[in-house]
Amino acid sequence: MSSNSPIFELRQITKNFGKLTAVDHIDLVIAEGEFLTIVGPSGSGKTTIVRMLAGMETPTSGDLMLRGKRINDLPANKRPTCMVFQSLALFPHRSVGENIEFPLKMSGVDKRERRERALELLRQLQLPEDYYGKNVTKCSGGERQRVALARALAFDPEILFFDEPLSAIDYKLRKTLEKELKDIHRETGKTFIYITHSLEEAMVMSDRIGVLKAGRFVQVGTPDEIYSKPANKFIAEFMGDVNIIPVKSSGTGKLISPYFEESIVPPIGSDITAGYLVIRPEFLRFVSGKSDADNVIAGKLYNEYALGSRVQYQVRVGEHVFIVEKLRQQAPAAGTDSGVMIGWDAKDSVMVGN
Amino acid sequence: MGRFRLSQGLKCGLPVILFLLAGFVAPLLAVVTYSFMPPRSFGITNNPTLANYAEIFISNTYIAFYWSLLFAFITVSILTVICYPIAYGMVRVFGRWAAVITLLFTIPLFVSENVRLYGWVLFFIKNGVLLGSIRSLFGYNFDSLLFTKGMVLLGMVYVYLPFMLFPMSLGVAMVPNDTREAAADLGATRWQVFREIELPLSMPGAVIGLLLSFVLAVGSISESKILGGQVIIPITHDIEIAFTYAQNWPLGAALAVMLMVVVGSLVLIVLRRFDLDVILGKR
Amino acid sequence: MPGLNQRNRHTLIWAWTLAVLIFIYLPAASILLASLTSSRYFLFPIKRWGLVWWHKTFASLEVHQLFTTSIIMALCVTVVAVSIGFFGALAFARYDWRGRSFFQKIVLLPIFFPQSVLGLALLLWFNALGVELSWKTAVFAHLVWIIPVVTLVISIQVYSFDPALEEAAFDLGASRWQVFREVTLPILLPGVFSGSLFAFLLSWGNFPLSLYTTGADTTIPEYLYAKMVAGYTPGVPVLGTVSTFGAAIVLLGGYFTIVWRRGRRK
Numbered sequence: 001m002s003s004n005s006p007i008f009e010l011r012q013i014t015k016n017f018g019k020l021t022a023v024d025h026i027d028l029v030i031a032e033g034e035f036l037t038i039v040g041p042s043g044s045g046k047t048t049i050v051r052m053l054a055g056m057e058t059p060t061s062g063d064l065m066l067r068g069k070r071i072n073d074l075p076a077n078k079r080p081t082c083m084v085f086q087s088l089a090l091f092p093h094r095s096v097g098e099n100i101e102f103p104l105k106m107s108g109v110d111k112r113e114r115r116e117r118a119l120e121l122l123r124q125l126q127l128p129e130d131y132y133g134k135n136v137t138k139c140s141g142g143e144r145q146r147v148a149l150a151r152a153l154a155f156d157p158e159i160l161f162f163d164e165p166l167s168a169i170d171y172k173l174r175k176t177l178e179k180e181l182k183d184i185h186r187e188t189g190k191t192f193i194y195i196t197h198s199l200e201e202a203m204v205m206s207d208r209i210g211v212l213k214a215g216r217f218v219q220v221g222t223p224d225e226i227y228s229k230p231a232n233k234f235i236a237e238f239m240g241d242v243n244i245i246p247v248k249s250s251g252t253g254k255l256i257s258p259y260f261e262e263s264i265v266p267p268i269g270s271d272i273t274a275g276y277l278v279i280r281p282e283f284l285r286f287v288s289g290k291s292d293a294d295n296v297i298a299g300k301l302y303n304e305y306a307l308g309s310r311v312q313y314q315v316r317v318g319e320h321v322f323i324v325e326k327l328r329q330q331a332p333a334a335g336t337d338s339g340v341m342i343g344w345d346a347k348d349s350v351m352v353g354n
Numbered sequence: 355m356g357r358f359r360l361s362q363g364l365k366c367g368l369p370v371i372l373f374l375l376a377g378f379v380a381p382l383l384a385v386v387t388y389s390f391m392p393p394r395s396f397g398i399t400n401n402p403t404l405a406n407y408a409e410i411f412i413s414n415t416y417i418a419f420y421w422s423l424l425f426a427f428i429t430v431s432i433l434t435v436i437c438y439p440i441a442y443g444m445v446r447v448f449g450r451w452a453a454v455i456t457l458l459f460t461i462p463l464f465v466s467e468n469v470r471l472y473g474w475v476l477f478f479i480k481n482g483v484l485l486g487s488i489r490s491l492f493g494y495n496f497d498s499l500l501f502t503k504g505m506v507l508l509g510m511v512y513v514y515l516p517f518m519l520f521p522m523s524l525g526v527a528m529v530p531n532d533t534r535e536a537a538a539d540l541g542a543t544r545w546q547v548f549r550e551i552e553l554p555l556s557m558p559g560a561v562i563g564l565l566l567s568f569v570l571a572v573g574s575i576s577e578s579k580i581l582g583g584q585v586i587i588p589i590t591h592d593i594e595i596a597f598t599y600a601q602n603w604p605l606g607a608a609l610a611v612m613l614m615v616v617v618g619s620l621v622l623i624v625l626r627r628f629d630l631d632v633i634l635g636k637r
Numbered sequence: 638m639p640g641l642n643q644r645n646r647h648t649l650i651w652a653w654t655l656a657v658l659i660f661i662y663l664p665a666a667s668i669l670l671a672s673l674t675s676s677r678y679f680l681f682p683i684k685r686w687g688l689v690w691w692h693k694t695f696a697s698l699e700v701h702q703l704f705t706t707s708i709i710m711a712l713c714v715t716v717v718a719v720s721i722g723f724f725g726a727l728a729f730a731r732y733d734w735r736g737r738s739f740f741q742k743i744v745l746l747p748i749f750f751p752q753s754v755l756g757l758a759l760l761l762w763f764n765a766l767g768v769e770l771s772w773k774t775a776v777f778a779h780l781v782w783i784i785p786v787v788t789l790v791i792s793i794q795v796y797s798f799d800p801a802l803e804e805a806a807f808d809l810g811a812s813r814w815q816v817f818r819e820v821t822l823p824i825l826l827p828g829v830f831s832g833s834l835f836a837f838l839l840s841w842g843n844f845p846l847s848l849y850t851t852g853a854d855t856t857i858p859e860y861l862y863a864k865m866v867a868g869y870t871p872g873v874p875v876l877g878t879v880s881t882f883g884a885a886i887v888l889l890g891g892y893f894t895i896v897w898r899r900g901r902r903k
């Protein structure tokens with residue numbers, strides 16, 4: 001994603017519902033053609049932001065700019081945007097073809113052209129052509145997703161919004177659809193704005209991720225940045241299992257932690273004196289001696305979980321549990337309850353302040 | 355923001371509200387006003403008086419009230435027993451046939467009461483369907499079975515059955531299947547499942563059915579006239595007489611007001627406690 | 638679930654229901670039988686069968702007039718009730734607004750109300766307003782209780798309507814009017830259809846309200862009642878049967894239409 005011109009700009013956008021502030025003075029610049037995902041727990045305000053962008057809610061205050069023009073009051077049907085709803089909102093009383101053709105019908109395109117375009121979209125989304133006359137309620141979950149997407153594409157919007165469309169689908173189908181969405185994004189070159197509560201899903205598809213909490217963005221960055229340089233504990237934990245150690249500066253350039261006796265070599269470049277050290281499970285490894293890594297601590301192998309191609313180990317150090325993840329081939333020889341040493345390199349850890 | 359706009363809901367509801375104000379609230383207010391007018395007068399411009407209400411108690415007209423309430427109560431009790439098995443069947447037993455059966459129970463609703471009650475007259479009258487058959491088959495001669503209190507009750511049970519049945523079915527449908535199965539799984543006997551799970555959970559529907567059929571039964575008039583002759587005079591009949599033969603509109607109005615007060619309080623008390631959205635199927 | 642007694646229980650329930658159904662239709666059967674005698678009086682078992690009274694009834698000018706009155710009234714009631722009730726249903730079930738739960742209870746009141754008392758109240762009201770009684774005032778009277786019924790019937794359909802559908806249509810470029818025409822109305826049509834059926838039939842068969850408010854005009858139920866209390870008239874069973882069968886046909890027709898349309902979409 002290169003530095004494209006901004007297509008959407010949110011300036012101090014706020015949305016209040018009565019006494020409840022759902023979105024709190026956020027600023028965001030969305031580049032044209034990027035795949036931006038807004039991630040956050042339920043109630044964080046992500047759906048509200050997207051609804052404001054789409055035109056279904058008006059901001060309480062702030063400016064919504066589309067290519068430099070203020071569009072706060074522009075109604076949804078006049079915006080070059082289209083939303084794929086969580087429930088998909090497919091018209092149950094119309095066939096697949098009629099659903100897809102709907103936006104074309106609204107803008108007055110004639111029958112033959114509509115049909116051609118609909119068939120084209122069916123092909124693009126890998127749906128059989130004879131689905132054209134099929135009743136939408138008879139389609140499977142994955143097929144309905146594709147019909148909803150085809151319908152949105154038929155509108156030919158510049159920006160597409162996705163409101164947690166994959167949350168109700170089983171794992172395998174979700175993975176397939178994630179890849180397909182990414183492909184369509186590449187093919188069409190449109191701006192995609194995606195909402196989900198799963199950071200994992202966001203990592204797969206996005207150019208950039210914005211992490212939202214209680215109506216404010218806590219970090220906006222590329223997946224890599226979010227993953228390896230989380231801005232705070234919340235984001236670090238949001239990804240899933242992670243090791244977070246409370247630390248403070250020992251005064252001699254090292255860190256000490258209440259969790260164990262050894263002092264820790266901090267990552268270079270961090271000037272935080274008290275906070276948390278974040279180490280991802282895959283950066284911890286089993287070592288045999290103190291010189292095998294920058295930081296080594298001793299503990300007891302407590303439990304192991306098979307996670308497909310990886311294995312997760314729980315190592316007890318004192319009263320706290322460390323999580324180590326290894327690929328199957330790198331499994332340690334030790335068994336449960338045996339003493340082990342785990343270590344990590346300073347460059348593989350991150351300091352966060354809160 | 356801050357422009358005054360009627361909410362979408364209010365805009366849609368306005369026609370109904372206005373209509374009911376003009377067609378329901380206003381007439382009822384007229385009746386109340388009339389009830390305070392001097393007896394046998396017409397028009398609403400006279401001086402208010404309580405003479406009519408006094409008259410009701412002095413002339414024992416309130417006994418008619420007692421009969422109406424009693425019969426309504428008996429009717430509703432009988433209906434509860436009759437309808438619950440059917441309501442249960444609609445939801446859990448009839449399967450594909452439930453729609454047809456519902457339809458069969460619905461059709462009579464659209465035929466005028468009088469016609470339906472008349473059928474009973476033809477059935478029970480001397481030389482009617484029942485007695486005529488008995489006479490020709492067995493040779494016994496019975497007198498007409500009409501014009502008894504029992505007949506009136508039969509008529510009332512007959513007419514108000516659908517009004518008990520349908521809300522009850524809604525109530526039974528509200529009991530989720532897995533809750534029943536869970537209870538059975540936890541060791542409850544069939545009777546216990548019924549008592550602890552089905553009965554309480556189907557209560558809202560049953561109560562609405564009770565309320566609806568009771569209120570309508572209190573207002574019944576055709577059954578006692580057609581099937582009962584003069585064996586009992588329900589309050590509605592007294593009201594009608596006051597309005598027609600007796601030409602005493604204020605008295606009729608006063609009687610009507612008392613009936614409305616009884617009915618209205620019952621309805622408000624019961625409906626207050628129910629969330630109609632849940633009962634009628636909001637997800 | 639204990640399966641041992643279930644079969645017996647279900648059989649009992651079926652038997653009970655069928656018994657009650659027979660009970661419900663006995664009067665209709667009696668009337669039908671009564672209409673098939675050609676004698677002036679009703680004697681059962683019927684000795685002289687004949688359709689003579691059917692001929693006489695259908696030829697009668699008076700009966701034609703009654704039919705016309707009843708049908709016109711029912712049609713007016715249907716049109717008005719469905720138009721007003723449709724929006725009432727949206728207010729009842731779709732939109733969240735402040736007066737909503739109060740509105741819901743108010744709408745239900747006329748249903749939970751003794752009709753004869755309502756009829757008399759309306760009589761009083763019309764009199765106080767100086768309005769002359771005719772079939773038009775009766776239409777108004779019918780509407781007072783039928784509008785709430787239609788509102789309720791359509792509301793049941795509205796409850797399962799997904800508001801996201803309207804939003805999606807709007808998002809896809811439709812104007813507000815197009816949203817209504819393409820999405821809202823077609824999806825709610827089954828409810829509107831049921832509501833129309835209810836409105837028509839309830840008006841057609843209504844007696845208590847008509848009795849007090851039709852004035853000089855007469856509906857079929859009123860006519861039947863007058864004849865009934867005056868003594869036995871052979872025309873009454875004929876009209877009564879027509880009424881019953883008419884309602885049955887309309888209802889069954891409506892039901893099968895809905896089923897057929899649902900099947901067509903497969």
